[in-house]
Amino acid sequence: MPNHKILCDTIIQVRRDILRMVHKVNSGHPGGSLGCTEFLVSLFYEIMDFKLPFNMNGKNEDLFFLSNGHISPVFYSVLARKGFFPLEELKTYRLIDSRLQGHPTNYEGLPGIRVASGSLGQGLSVSVGAALTKKLNKDSKTIFVLLGDGELQEGQNWEAIMYASANNVDNIIATIDVNGKQIDGSTDDVLSLGNLQMKFNSFGWEVINLEKGNNIDEIIKSLKYAKSKLGKGKPVVILMKTEMGNGVDFMMNTHAWHGIAPNDEQLKNALKQNSVTLGDF
Numbered sequence: 204m205p206n207h208k209i210l211c212d213t214i215i216q217v218r219r220d221i222l223r224m225v226h227k228v229n230s231g232h233p234g235g236s237l238g239c240t241e242f243l244v245s246l247f248y249e250i251m252d253f254k255l256p257f258n259m260n261g262k263n264e265d266l267f268f269l270s271n272g273h274i275s276p277v278f279y280s281v282l283a284r285k286g287f288f289p290l291e292e293l294k295t296y297r298l299i300d301s302r303l304q305g306h307p308t309n310y311e312g313l314p315g316i317r318v319a320s321g322s323l324g325q326g327l328s329v330s331v332g333a334a335l336t337k338k339l340n341k342d343s344k345t346i347f348v349l350l351g352d353g354e355l356q357e358g359q360n361w362e363a364i365m366y367a368s369a370n371n372v373d374n375i376i377a378t379i380d381v382n383g384k385q386i387d388g389s390t391d392d393v394l395s396l397g398n399l400q401m402k403f404n405s406f407g408w409e410v411i412n413l414e415k416g417n418n419i420d421e422i423i424k425s426l427k428y429a430k431s432k433l434g435k436g437k438p439v440v441i442l443m444k445t446e447m448g449n450g451v452d453f454m455m456n457t458h459a460w461h462g463i464a465p466n467d468e469q470l471k472n473a474l475k476q477n478s479v480t481l482g483d484f
Contacts, residue, residue, distance in 0.1 A: 205249050210419050213284065214244050215479040218450045220280035222473050223483065224296040225464040231297060231305060234460035235351065236277035238382050238417070238445040243281045245422040246347060250430075255286055257314035265344045266333055268318060270326020271351035271380065272306040273462070279303050282315040283484070293484040324357025326350060327377060331367045331438075334375040345433060346375040353385030356394045361406075367438040368407030376429045378441040380416070384458035399442055409437045416443035450477055 217240050225231030247253075251265040258264075269278050276296065283290045288302075295301035302311040306321025318329050330348035337344060354360065367375065379399065387393050396402075403410045409432045415421040422443075429439045447461070448454025451473045465473055 205245075205419065205423055207419070210244060210248060212479045212481055213248065214240050214419070215450070215477045216481040216483075217244060217277060217280045217284065218477045219474055219479070219483060220283075220293055221276040222451070222465060222470055222477075224276045224279070224293055226467075226470045227294070228297040229464045231276055231464055232273040232462045233276065233451075233464065234384070234447040234454060234458070234462070235271065235274040235380065235382065237451060237454065238447045238449050239274055239349065239380055240277050240449065241417045241419050242349070242378065242380075242422055242443065242445070243277055245419050246426065247281050247285050249423050250426045251347065252344065257287055259317060261317065261333075262340070263342055263344060266317065266346050268326050268330045268333070268346070268348040269307060269320050270330075270348055271323065271354050272319070272321030272326075274351075275303070275305060275307050275321075278307065278315075284481075287315040288313065290484045323351070323354040324359040327360050327363040327367075330375060330377070331363050331372055334367075334372045334438075335370070337374055338372070343374075345430065348375065348377050350377060350379050351385070352379055352381045352383065352396060352399075353390050353393065355379065355396055355399070356390075364403065364406045364408065364438075371436050372438050373434055373436050376426070376433070376439045376441065378443050380445055381442050382445045382447040384447045384461065386458065386461045388458055403440050403442075407437060409435075409439045411439065411441045413441050413443040416445035417449045452476065 221236045225233050253264045296303045302313040307316045308319045309316045334346040413425040432439050454460040
C-alpha cells in the first residue's frame with residue numbers, strides 16, 4: 204500500500220517547487236505542471252522500477268519519456284527529489300547555461316532526461332522505438348510516456364499510435380493528460396479531439412479511463428491495472444482527466460495559466476495554499 208503521508212507531502216512540495224521555479228525567472232508553464240503533479244509523483248514513487256545513479260542505457264529498468272516537455276518544472280522537481288540530481292540545481296531553471304532548460308534537452312547530460320522534448324507530437328514515436336528496443340533485447344521492463352491532450356492535434360502521434368498496435372508493441376503505457384485546455388483556449392474550441400476512447404480503440408489500443416487524475420489512489424490503481432494489461436498483444440493508453448493548475452485555486456478552471464508565471468503576491472498566495480515541511484530548494 205502506498206504511504207499516503209509521504210506521497211501527499213511530496214505532491215505539495217513539488218507544487219511549491221513548480222511555483223517558485225517559474226516565479227524566479229518569470230517564465231515557464233505552471234498550469235499543466237500542477238495538473239500532472241499527482242501523476243508524476245505516483246509514477247516515480249510507487250510504480251516505476253529504475254536505478255540510480257542514472258544510466259542512459261536504461262537496461263532492465265522502466266523508462267519514462269515526457270512528450271509534452273513544456274511541463275518541465277514538475278519533471279525536474281520530481282527527478283531532483285528522487286535523487287537524480289541535486290535539489291539545489293532547481294534554482295538554475297531556465298537560466299543561461301543551465302541544464303534545466305524550459306524544455307528538457309539531453310545534450311547537457313541532465314540525469315533522468317533521455318530525449319529532448321517539447322516539440323509536441325514526437326514523444327510517443329520515441330517511446331514506441333524504446334519499447335521495440337526492449338522487446339528486441341528481451342528486456343521485460345516497461346516504457347511509460349506522458350502526452351498532453353492538445354498535443355494529439357499533431358499528426359505524428361497517430362502514425363505512432365497506428366504503428367504500435369500494428370506491431371504488437373505491448374510493453375508501453377501511454378498516459379494522456381486530458382485537461383481539456385491548451386495555450387489558446389479549450390481543446391474543443393481550438394481543434395476538437397472527438398471521442399478519444401473510440402479513437403484509441405479503433406486503432407487497436409487497450410484503453411483505460413482515469414476519471415480522477417488528481418487522486419493518488421485512483422492514479423496508482425489505474426497504473427497497476429495498466430501494467431496487468433501488458434504483454435497481451437496491445438499497447439495500453441490511460442486517458443487521465445486532470446485539472447490544469449490543480450492545487451492553486453486561482454489557477455484552476457482556466458487555460459490562462461498555461462504559460463504565465465505568478466507575480467510576488469500571487470506566489471505568496473499560492474504557497475500559502477500549499478504548506479508542507481519537506482523543505483524548499
